[in-house]
Amino acid sequence: MSLLKKILIATGVLILLLIIANYGISYWISQKLPSVLQSEEKMPYNISYRDLDIDLLRGNLTVLDAALSPKDTSGTPMKNGAFGKIDKIKIESFSLWQLLVNDKIKVQHIIIEKPEIILYPEENKYHVKGKLVKPFKNTISTETIDLTEGKFTLLDSTDKIKLQAYNIKINLKKIKVDSSTVKNNMPVKYSSYLFNCDSIYYQAGSQYHITTEKITLSDTSAIVNNFKLTPELSRIAFAKSIPKEKDQYRIAVEKIHVPNSVWGFVNDTLFVHSPEINLNKVNAVIYRPKMPTDDLSTKKLYSQMLRELNFDLQIDKINLKDSYLEYQEQQSYDREPAKVSFSNFNATVANIYSPLHKEEFSTTSLDVSCLFMKSSPLNVHWTFNIPDQSDSFTIKGHLQNVNSSTIDPVAKPLMNLTTQGDLEQIYFTFNGNRETSNGAFAIRYENLKVKLYKKDGKKENKLMSAVGNLLAKNDSDGDLKQADVSVDREKSKSVFNFLWRFLQEGLKKTLLPKIMTKKD
Numbered sequence: 147m148s149l150l151k152k153i154l155i156a157t158g159v160l161i162l163l164l165i166i167a168n169y170g171i172s173y174w175i176s177q178k179l180p181s182v183l184q185s186e187e188k189m190p191y192n193i194s195y196r197d198l199d200i201d202l203l204r205g206n207l208t209v210l211d212a213a214l215s216p217k218d219t220s221g222t223p224m225k226n227g228a229f230g231k232i233d234k235i236k237i238e239s240f241s242l243w244q245l246l247v248n249d250k251i252k253v254q255h256i257i258i259e260k261p262e263i264i265l266y267p268e269e270n271k272y273h274v275k276g277k278l279v280k281p282f283k284n285t286i287s288t289e290t291i292d293l294t295e296g297k298f299t300l301l302d303s304t305d306k307i308k309l310q311a312y313n314i315k316i317n318l319k320k321i322k323v324d325s326s327t328v329k330n331n332m333p334v335k336y337s338s339y340l341f342n343c344d345s346i347y348y349q350a351g352s353q354y355h356i357t358t359e360k361i362t363l364s365d366t367s368a369i370v371n372n373f374k375l376t377p378e379l380s381r382i383a384f385a386k387s388i389p390k391e392k393d394q395y396r397i398a399v400e401k402i403h404v405p406n407s408v409w410g411f412v413n414d415t416l417f418v419h420s421p422e423i424n425l426n427k428v429n430a431v432i433y434r435p436k437m438p439t440d441d442l443s444t445k446k447l448y449s450q451m452l453r454e455l456n457f458d459l460q461i462d463k464i465n466l467k468d469s470y471l472e473y474q475e476q477q478s479y480d481r482e483p484a485k486v487s488f489s490n491f492n493a494t495v496a497n498i499y500s501p502l503h504k505e506e507f508s509t510t511s512l513d514v515s516c517l518f519m520k521s522s523p524l525n526v527h528w529t530f531n532i533p534d535q536s537d538s539f540t541i542k543g544h545l546q547n548v549n550s551s552t553i554d555p556v557a558k559p560l561m562n563l564t565t566q567g568d569l570e571q572i573y574f575t576f577n578g579n580r581e582t583s584n585g586a587f588a589i590r591y592e593n594l595k596v597k598l599y600k601k602d603g604k605k606e607n608k609l610m611s612a613v614g615n616l617l618a619k620n621d622s623d624g625d626l627k628q629a630d631v632s633v634d635r636e637k638s639k640s641v642f643n644f645l646w647r648f649l650q651e652g653l654k655k656t657l658l659p660k661i662m663t664k665k666d
Contacts, residue, residue: 191228192217209235214263225266225305233260258293265300291318296343306349313344338365353378354395370402382479385435392441393434400427415502417458428469428491436477442638447537447580449510449530455500464495471516473642477559484559488524491516499532507533518545519552537580541645545572550594558599567594571626576648583644584632587652590625594657629655 196211212235216227239254296314299307317340341363348356359372375397379387384394407420452459469491476483492515497508512528523546530539550565558564571590576583598610631652635644 205239207237207240228265230263252287254289256288256291260295262297267303288321308349310347311343315342340364366406368404373399373402381433385437388438390439390441393432396431398429399425419460421462423464425466428466431472433474444637445640447641449532449537452500452532458502459500461498466493484556486556487519488516489520501533521552522546522548539578541576543574562599564597568592582634583648587631588626588628589656627656
């Protein structure tokens with residue numbers, strides 16, 4: 147037999163043996179793989195699939211129509227825990243040696259296509275680390291995971307949607323899960339991640355739901371488009387549903403952008419650091435019904451709130467651009483709410499932090515430029531020092547060119563008066579702390595007349611209006627009319643109520659005669 151014929155026969159036999167081995171080993175792996183996945187005593191899932199395709203030469207494995215369900219609910223109609231189905235799982239460059247010797251699946255790349263996961267509530271609180279991570283600590287390791295076209299749904303105890311995300315895309319690199327990482331607050335280690343989804347719905351309790359459009363998150367940045375916090379109840383229904391006074395919020399943000407950030411844990415303490423957060427076109431409406439019983443609990447000032455945070459927060463700057471804020475306060479069901487609006491609202495907040503793990507404490511500041519009641523330029527500068535136990539702060543403001551007709555929607559419901567004329571300039575310096583305040587108020591006005599109303603806010607008190615206009619000068623003769631103002635803080639009210647009462651006192655002292663500013 148010639149040498150060539152021997153080589154050809156040997157080659158043919160080798161190829162045949164490789165084909166037989168490929169089918170044999172593939173069959174063995176298809177039988178072995180389920181036992182590997184189920185062998186962990188703490189593995190809480192049943193895992194099945196329709197087809198398994200193995201390419202030993204390339205080290206690739208493809209699973210079609212995979213399904214996931216909790217072990218303790220198999221064969222019963224009970225809905226409890228995580229259920230899922232996945233169109234396709236492709237594993238590239240897997241290590242046959244690790245599977246044969248160590249019962250571990252070690253791969254370079256995992257691609258998960260069209261996963262759909264539904265998470266039902268459990269009797270015991272669902273623990274992500276215990277349920278999703280620990281069972282795989284000795285089973286799977288991979289360099290890269292790509293997930294595409296995913297859908298996730300979290301249901302509550304009545305099968306209503308609590309959280310839902312569509313068209314999820316995830317990329318994770320250099321993932322590590324082992325017996326050491328599962329003990330940490332972050333049980334999965336990775337070098338970088340990228341998360342995208344088209345939209346999110348979240349039921350934030352019984353009074354609000356949150357929606358977003360496209361979200362892009364990475365290990366260093368975040369972009370959220372068209373964020374909305376929407377009340378479940380109308381204003382009147384909300385007012386009738388609460389036992390004590392409480393604000394209702396309706397907030398929309400066209401774009402939230404965090405261009406750079408870092409977060410994690412140091413000795414079990416969370417840290418969140420970012421040099422900048424940008425909020426574009428915020429539209430916020432705050433409604434306060436005064437009909438329910440007063441909430442007499444002490445309200446903390448912002449410096450105290452930040453000082454008492456139990457994690458390490460450091461945000462160098464927050465920018466609000468081209469925004470709109472409106473505050474509504476309703477005194478009774480039969481009266482329309484007073485409305486104060488701030489349009490073309492641009493603001494910069496600097497040095498927002500918690501004192502934890504800090505050696506230097508910068509002054510926190512807020513600078514605002516906007517239009518008051520859509521027509522009058524307003525500039526505000528607000529400063530405070532977070533570590534200051536007295537919670538001292540200073541708010542300085544300058545308001546220009548206020549036509550009286552623009553403030554009547556506020557003055558009539560809250561002060562029982564309307565005005566005619568122009569408020570040309572208003573300056574104020576408001577120095578406050580957790581106990582009291584003092585400062586200066588100055589105003590220049592022209593052709594001002596007042597009309598006072600009785601307590602019901604409907605009928606004019608003609609006598610008091612006549613007396614007021616008789617005794618008060620109807621203009622300031624081109625000069626600033628000034629007054630020193632002091633107001634004690636009502637600790638059950640917010641800092642904005644504190645500021646409003648200071649301004650209200652300043653207006654009374656400068657516009658009305660002393661005989662009409664007595665409390666009785």
